[in-house]
Amino acid sequence: MTSESPAPESSAPKIRLIKVKPRTTEVPDATAPEATPAATSGKAPEGAASQPAEVVPTTTPASQSEVIKAVVTEVASDRVEAPQATPSKSSGTKSKKTRKPGPEAAAFSMEDFEAALADYDYQSSKGQVVSGKVFEYDAEGAYVDIGGKSPGIIPPREAAIVTFAELSEVLPLGEVVECVVIGDQDAEGRVKLSRKQLLIREAWEALVEQKEAGKLVDLVINGVNRGGVTGEINGLRGFVPRSHLIGGQKMEELIGQTIEAAIVEVDPDRKKLVLSQREAARASIASKLVPGSLIEGTVVNLKPYGVFVDLGGITGLLHVKQMSGKRVDALSSVVQLNQPIKVVIKEIDEWEGRISLSTRELESYPGELLEKFENVMANAEERIEKYAEQQATAEKKPPPRKRSE
Numbered sequence: 001m002t003s004e005s006p007a008p009e010s011s012a013p014k015i016r017l018i019k020v021k022p023r024t025t026e027v028p029d030a031t032a033p034e035a036t037p038a039a040t041s042g043k044a045p046e047g048a049a050s051q052p053a054e055v056v057p058t059t060t061p062a063s064q065s066e067v068i069k070a071v072v073t074e075v076a077s078d079r080v081e082a083p084q085a086t087p088s089k090s091s092g093t094k095s096k097k098t099r100k101p102g103p104e105a106a107a108f109s110m111e112d113f114e115a116a117l118a119d120y121d122y123q124s125s126k127g128q129v130v131s132g133k134v135f136e137y138d139a140e141g142a143y144v145d146i147g148g149k150s151p152g153i154i155p156p157r158e159a160a161i162v163t164f165a166e167l168s169e170v171l172p173l174g175e176v177v178e179c180v181v182i183g184d185q186d187a188e189g190r191v192k193l194s195r196k197q198l199l200i201r202e203a204w205e206a207l208v209e210q211k212e213a214g215k216l217v218d219l220v221i222n223g224v225n226r227g228g229v230t231g232e233i234n235g236l237r238g239f240v241p242r243s244h245l246i247g248g249q250k251m252e253e254l255i256g257q258t259i260e261a262a263i264v265e266v267d268p269d270r271k272k273l274v275l276s277q278r279e280a281a282r283a284s285i286a287s288k289l290v291p292g293s294l295i296e297g298t299v300v301n302l303k304p305y306g307v308f309v310d311l312g313g314i315t316g317l318l319h320v321k322q323m324s325g326k327r328v329d330a331l332s333s334v335v336q337l338n339q340p341i342k343v344v345i346k347e348i349d350e351w352e353g354r355i356s357l358s359t360r361e362l363e364s365y366p367g368e369l370l371e372k373f374e375n376v377m378a379n380a381e382e383r384i385e386k387y388a389e390q391q392a393t394a395e396k397k398p399p400p401r402k403r404s405e
Helices: 064-078 103-107 110-118 195-213 277-288 373-378 380-396
Strands: 129-138 141-145 152-154 176-185 191-194 216-225 228-233 236-241 258-267 272-276 294-303 306-310 315-319 340-349 354-358
Touching: 152 176, 176 195, 191 195, 195 236, 195 258, 216 236, 216 277, 228 272, 236 258, 258 277, 272 277, 294 380, 306 340, 315 340, 340 373, 373 380
Parallel strands: 152 191, 236 272, 315 354
Antiparallel strands: 129 141, 129 176, 141 152, 176 191, 216 228, 216 258, 228 236, 258 272, 294 306, 294 340, 306 315, 340 354
């Protein structure tokens, strides 16, 4: 009885995930007989050792942990010889025992491999925020230890949003800083970082929050154009339209000054920042306005029914009936445009945005303002205090008793 021939070894190539020491592999004899039906059907002949399964090519694992496991598995498999079919006693073939892994394979653990891989497998991508300690300077910039095999580097132009003479002024040695990755690793493995771009991103986020909260900001004016003035706030460029500047100022004279402004529009995506000095003044003054208080303003308009007074960004109306206890025939005979005037806050209508003013409370007798305007304005503070005292005393007096019939 003729013994069945063993199935030839599969010559399919194995996929290698890392470079390992190559080992010699027996190449099947070209003159070997064709596979028997049992071999072609996928079943091993009786008495023959089972063949190792053919390796199916796969894609590289996506995660680091999968890569580590795949590499360790591959290395371990290279240290174990596959079972070889040899003639046995009963059928003329016998099985060769599989050699077990040596001590060197057992010493190579998953933990050891992960520790070694951590030394150079630092992953970073553009836009990612990283932190590290500044440890060195050179002509190319500041070096930052970000935990990888090679450091990150911050070029001087990416170090800050303010001007500086030395890198140490904005990136002191030993200081832990946050940066954003702006470039891939170079030939030396260094990652290009930017402190400036992260600060700019944070500045835009802060402005959005300040606008939502209604907070005012300080703007340093550094330029003038036909439409208004430009300035800088936390490294960002802002614009104040001419119509949002407080009147009476020459725009050229504002250069170098710091003004308080309200945020009208902020758009980080379009890098657009529009501010208003007038709105800031309005908000600032509105918080200080209290009915009954005295405030100084400027006459900005005359109408038949009254005088409009600029209170420093907010306009109030001094109605003709609130100017004096005596009838006023012509407003122009009492006040002129751009004339300073002290007025009393009569009423504030927050819903309509209106402020009613008065000067009647400053008169000692009806018509005094029309006769002695300068005298009334000169000691307006004393007059309003006296008026407030009179009002307080009047409120304390009990109401008169009714006569009994």
